[in-house]
Amino acid sequence: MSARKLPDPRKFPNPRKLLNARKLPNPRKLVNTDELVNTDTLLRLVGMRYASAALMLVGVAALYGAATFSRPGDVDANGREAPVTSAVMVCPGHEGGRLAVQSLASPRKGGRVDMTPTKGGAALASMTSPGQSWEKDTESGDDSYTLRATGAMAAGLEAEQTTYEDGGDDRGLAGARCASPATDQWFIGPGPVAADELDLYLTNVDSQPASVDVIALSGEGPLDTIEGRGTRVEPYTTRVVKIGGSPEGLGDVVKSAADLALRVRTNGGRVTASLRVRAGEEKGIEWLPRSPAPAPSVVVPGVPGGPGKRRLLISVPGESDARIRTQVITKDGAFAPQGQDVLDAPGKTVTSLAIDGALVGKAGAVRLVADRPIVAGFAADRGADIAYGTSTPPLDGSGPGIVADNRFDSSLVLTAPSGAATVEVTTVNATGKSAPQVIEIPAGRTVETALAAPNRDAKDDTAYGVVIVPKAGSGPVHASRTLSKGKDDDYLFTVLPITPAAITVHLPDTVDTQGALTPG
Template sequence: MNRTTLSLIAAVTALAAVTGFAAATTPGEEDTSGRAAAARLPVERSSLLCPEPSQSDLAETAYTSYTPETKGTEGVGTAELVPAKGGKKGKAVVTPKKPGTPVAGDATGAEAPALTGTADGALAPGWTVQQTTSVTAGSGRGLLGVNCSEPDTDFYFPGASTAKGRSDYVHLTNPDDEAAVVDVQMYGPEGAIKSEVGEGITVPPHSSVPVLLSTLTDKAYTNLTLHVTARSGRVGAALSDVDEKLGGDWLPASADPAASLVLPGIPKDAKNARLVAFAPGQDDADLKVQLATSSGKIAPAGHDTLHLKSGMTTAVDLGAVTRGEAGSLILTPSEGSVPVVAALRVTRGKGADQETAFIPATRSIGARATVADNRAKGSTLALTAPESTGKVKVTASPGTEGGTATTKEYTVKGGTTLSVTPPVPSGLKGSYALTVEPVSGGPVHGSRMLEKKQGSVPAFTVQTLPDDRGMVSVPKADEDLSVVQK
């Protein structure tokens, strides 16, 4: 084999490992083409973007970075999160040193910037950063949590609003050396909302741009679906909800449009769960709505089906749907198979002491999922097996300041939700990370609720547990001398 052919094969392998380029088959699928199966290798580089935490002077923000240990990685690798300041090099907020040990950083007040970060080598596969902000008074008070996200070009946010008393911002962060151009389109109960202001928004290199949704329309809409697309470049996108009366939190993007969706981990004491759903294609969608409880699936009273008109946002208040035990919402097609997106806005507390959080539809834990910034008290893990029974292994990492990792296995019966206090590392000091991996059975979806009492306010936030995409399928390359003969 000559040097040119070897170089081409090496280039294909490197491209797949760095960018996440996937082969035609995914895990669990059989390649029937007769070709050798693609190898599963750790990614070699990851990027994460954290939005500007808060506009409150009272904000206290904690950043927790964690990379689970991954077989097949060599060396230590490097990673850092730095302020997004137009390319100007700033002091790193967190600088992890090795996988398997979480690292924490912090920021205070309204001046904390958005962050951009990269990790390579052994720190890249499954790199996770949790941003948790506590605001004790004023608009948006409560606990606001978000997993810093990968840059992308397409996002859906069902559950946005321009209603009176709400201040919703979509934060657009550009990690690259070239400007990104982004369109922000809103969909209300009657369809697309025209707004020239939301078209062609320029996000400078290594910068973040917050866009107040109420500036994109003159009309107040209680329930909206936001669609963010990048015409050029790529961005990180996250939606912050600041409510004058009901606290605030981050609304992450929903999972990609799909015919069936899982929204895991509605708290047992939820006073109301509002489902917001949207069918982005040309066809209407008819959905079966089910709640997966600890004992099986039930239909929410009066809301067992949902009809979505194409291009129009639909919202349904399910009330105290969990009735004292944690549950997960499962949406499946009752007729046809039309891709949809969805999210839940969950409310806890009473009167002036209510607080809200969001649960978007999410992918299954896949090969592995990780969530950082768990505390000795106040963390709850919800696991849902929408169809067949699944068994998972949950690993609690050492703490940011000390402790010894521990592992526990859980079996989730098909059609149920298992809500547990997750394992805590022995001798814990600081916060720690949870990693969830499948052991056997069907797919499992999950989320983590973090709660911390603020006076009489039951402050909380929920983060879902999708596959961390730390592994990538690299297609097997065969010698083909015709490549160098053309």
Template sequence: MKRTTLSLIAVATTLAAVTGFASLTAPDGAPAPEAKAASRLPVERTGLACPAPSTSEVAETRYTSYTPPGTGTGTATGQGSPGKAGQPTAQLTAAASTTASGGTAQGGKAKTPKIPAPVTAPGKPVTSEADGPGAPALTGAATGTLAPGWTVQQTTVVPAGGARGLLGLSCGAADTDFWFPAASTAKERQDYVHLTNPDDTAAVADIELYGPEGVLKSQFTDGIPVPAHATVPVLLSTLTAAAPQQSVTVHVTTRSGRVGAAVGSADEKLGSDWLAAAADPATTAVLPGIPADATSVRLVAFVPGDDDADLKVQLATQTGTIVPAGAGTLHVKSGMTAALDLPDLTRGQAASLLLTPSDPKKPTPFVAALRVVRGKGENTEVAFVPATAAISARATVADNRAKASTLSLTAPGAAAQVKVTASAGSEGGTPVTRTVSLKAGTTTSLTDLVPGGVKGSYALTVEKVSGGPVHAARTLALPQDGTPMFTVQTFVDDHGTVEVPSAHQDLGVLD
């Protein structure tokens, strides 16, 4: 998703002021200094929003907060503006919980919120735990040297009940536009879109639902108010009087302000997890990190424009790209949600799904996501994989655990190289770095990249080195009582640096 930082304005203004002073005090007749090439500098502030993790009495949630060392480019120094106390900060705070109608949300017995501890230095994860339904939604910011790449992972285990499962989410930046294919209003599903406002002013959000026949008429026509520093959960099935739909696409936009958004999904038969926003509409898509033992995969796609899309469906495996048997194409009508079931898709190989135009001369932007199921019968668990953009410089997913994490790296078009770092553990351990070469059209899975002597949770950071685009995802598997509980998080570029133009003042413009 897009991430905007006001610090860019401040940096550019400062640079302009400095060069302006130099030009005003230059000796008479001296030539004006030539503008230098733009440079990349680390961002000075990063904001995140985390939804309330669960309403279950038996929920157990772990937060992992982490900032990778360096800036992701190897050239910037990492210097940034200090926090309020003169030092870099990375801290989360609780957000108030309200309903879509403006009242206070009721979700079990109220407890004193336990706020995750702040990160104090790059390179070491900080963890915190919260049990039961009292864990609040969180908003926060990192400043200075802790801002570039700051990430927070929210991982919840619900061992029993209708929302049982392993729910994982990388907390996201606030924005004004989100797409969520693979949501549902079906009777067996309880899908809530969580809107969290990290800002000091109220926001107003619109939620549109699109089913197989087009838009589902909404009962909220005036927008949904989201107070400042508050969160609003909205049950999707209450937004429309239309018949329940197995697969819908959710579009969240804001009329004013910004929000963080995520969909929490609970299926009474399959399990539960978070559905993160898909990459912005594009003419191609990569959905990385399908587990090797997936028993059911459903692809959901939506075209927001005026033209239909005919998509070629391919699978990038460990050995190359293949076409799934009997499911090589998908036709998506404009403004309508299309779904395609892909049984026996992986056949024992971890893989990633590739979507491209069937006719390269007729590219049409679309959004897409997968619903993935592991296990059979009563011992099933569900996770979601949204289409994700390529890593342009660096991306991180926190809360990895020894013998439980699988990193999937996909090079859809051309061969590539990446550098992968497993950080120190939250309770001890030595970082490990490895350079990985990826063959074109393949998916590479890593299960053995673990910090030396690791204790606690660790982070995985992927940095682009060379070659074509690379997409990545992390699977965390924590089996419990015969149920293969798992969750998949895709790697989203952290935009830890921004390009700042060099400038000097030209007094000639005043003539």
């Protein structure tokens, strides 16, 4: 290939001459100079704009600097646990009975507990030292009671309402944990077919009205009705709703239900819900314990031993059916009951399962593992009384188990479903406290142990508290307390599921962001 001859660059035209030879138009003929923006004005506007931006940057920097220097310490990106310093609980009241309060001993000082009528008035009692206990018998009336605690007194505080009637239509022992206000609460137990009366107590302890929806599931499916929606509860009042006996109590649609899962949900404000059961003539009354939110794995502790019927109640709130594996745990071990090891439960229903044959008179617990979230509890009858229980979270170090009112014949039923557990049990009252009793629960076993007041000379009906603390390295423990009196056909009893006492609250994660400095 022959080389290409390039032109001589010296023969190109001079670009300077080309530029000078080009005739450019007169800019005065293109634009009226009077209409042009004044250059000085333009520069001043641009300068002001950038000056404003600079001032804004200085302000933000100052704000961040102030926040940095004024915060109490380094920010914890993982959040932290802080002691509970405020608590509110409601005891349903109305029918009278004993109110009992037990506070947790603590090296922290300060704070106060006051028990007052919800509608207002003088305090029934006050406490100012952690570790104190208090009890008072009240008369039947038309009000509930509100417990308010501040400071160190609020951490680990527990309160109960217990009634004892040895005759009449309300014969029996009945107990209720005084509960905190909430926006979504569950109960599972008998329906109107199995009980003479079901009274739902709705208490509003806040300064604004609350609006409540009551929703029910039965053995036949959901009880769809617009009744029970938008029930108004005025500030500092308790409203009693008769389930099956009033429009706000779901009206006639609920009357044919033998078993119920009841959901109490607020669409404005919050309430404390308590459900009272009058089982029938000379069968006494009882309060249904509040159930935890639906979960796929639950343990129902404290099914009492002895004669009588025992029924397991399971509700599937979702649309889809649930397949549930069941396991009964007694002192002899954990086993799947014959013919009941796997249960298919329809969605949006309550399923009842007789378990007295599996328990054969022993106290125990039932473990349920499902492929859908469920709510579970039990119904028990013995002698002249009835009792109900529900699933519980474990005592696993997050907080001790505390029971405020123990008397007559009291016992703990402790179950370790998945690993060996060890707990220390201490009883306390105004005279002092007992030496801690160490109780070991083998893995997959239930242990029942009797309780006694610190002062063994105390009267039979003098209340005392009990504190249950899992030891370091212990497996999870599910617990309940059985309170009883009498024998054979005169046997009266109540069961209280035990939940971890609230001693700390988790403060959310925080980081250095501009969002932390701007209103939400």
